[in-house]
Amino acid sequence: MDRRQFSLGSAAAVLSSTLPGRNALADNPSQPFTLNYAPHFGMFTHSAGEDLLDQLRFAADQGFRAWEDNPMKDRSAEQQTAIAKEMERLGIQMGVISALKGVWKAVNFAGDDQDVRAQILKTMRGIVDVARRVNATYLTIVPGLADPKLPHEYQMANCIDLLQRCCDVVEPHGLVMVLEPLNRKTNHPGVLLHRSPQAYLICKAVARPSCKILFDIYHQQITEGNLIPNIDRCWDEIAYFQCGDNPGRREPGTGEINYRNVFAFLHRRGFGGVVGMEHKNAGQGLAGEMAVIQAYRSIDPAPNVSR
Numbered sequence: 001m002d003r004r005q006f007s008l009g010s011a012a013a014v015l016s017s018t019l020p021g022r023n024a025l026a027d028n029p030s031q032p033f034t035l036n037y038a039p040h041f042g043m044f045t046h047s048a049g050e051d052l053l054d055q056l057r058f059a060a061d062q063g064f065r066a067w068e069d070n071p072m073k074d075r076s077a078e079q080q081t082a083i084a085k086e087m088e089r090l091g092i093q094m095g096v097i098s099a100l101k102g103v104w105k106a107v108n109f110a111g112d113d114q115d116v117r118a119q120i121l122k123t124m125r126g127i128v129d130v131a132r133r134v135n136a137t138y139l140t141i142v143p144g145l146a147d148p149k150l151p152h153e154y155q156m157a158n159c160i161d162l163l164q165r166c167c168d169v170v171e172p173h174g175l176v177m178v179l180e181p182l183n184r185k186t187n188h189p190g191v192l193l194h195r196s197p198q199a200y201l202i203c204k205a206v207a208r209p210s211c212k213i214l215f216d217i218y219h220q221q222i223t224e225g226n227l228i229p230n231i232d233r234c235w236d237e238i239a240y241f242q243c244g245d246n247p248g249r250r251e252p253g254t255g256e257i258n259y260r261n262v263f264a265f266l267h268r269r270g271f272g273g274v275v276g277m278e279h280k281n282a283g284q285g286l287a288g289e290m291a292v293i294q295a296y297r298s299i300d301p302a303p304n305v306s307r
Ligand SMILES: O=C(O)C(=O)CO
Pocket: 098, 140, 142, 180, 182, 187, 216, 278
């Protein structure tokens, strides 16, 4: 698809002038967002078509400067290379790719099974090549399910030990594992890592620059609430955010979270990293896609807010 199609009279420009709650930037859809929000493939197919590179081009035209792709490791090397090349050309930063996709819904980091633990290390060695190919720095790590056979403290010790070994694999390549606490109440019953202080403790114990927190605001709203104080408390170990409103895991403004205030806080704190849009679109079709873009435009912090 021709990029000019997006710029000249794009649907976003038309809609942004009619939807309520817009800020000044909404009048210029190609103005970069203040925060580095990262959409993912499939989010803008009605606007951009099925072609992955067209979706990147559309996002760039809408002002997005980051992207994330959980299934990246399942793509062919050719496709990974093409995606990375186009992202580089467009000035879009690669956000997280999932290191353990397909293997994390089991007891692994928490447990004693040495074969399972060796398999995790092998998987981590495999993801290094993918990350380098697509210019990714951040690897999502969900450290599996809790092991009902072991006291919690031994599970934590096992988890810390295996993470340190994983650091030995990824750190020489400049990669950073970001540990994602998931909620157990709505989406992921049984996971080991579900609370932000737990992630903080693990990172402090692992004590390596390649082991940090992915603070998913959606998951932590469900698990803990009290979002801004909790983010503030573990700030020095957070490297990455993801978002989505609750209930429903859709774009900001469709649920109970005050994203305008949360994002303003991230900006005041000087966060320059990626905020992954790990949620579905609330609305269907083209209008649903435009509503997602507008939702971010309407709550994106003003760039000149003093920090
Ligand atoms: O955030 C989630 O729910 C996941 O799927 C973990 O990557």
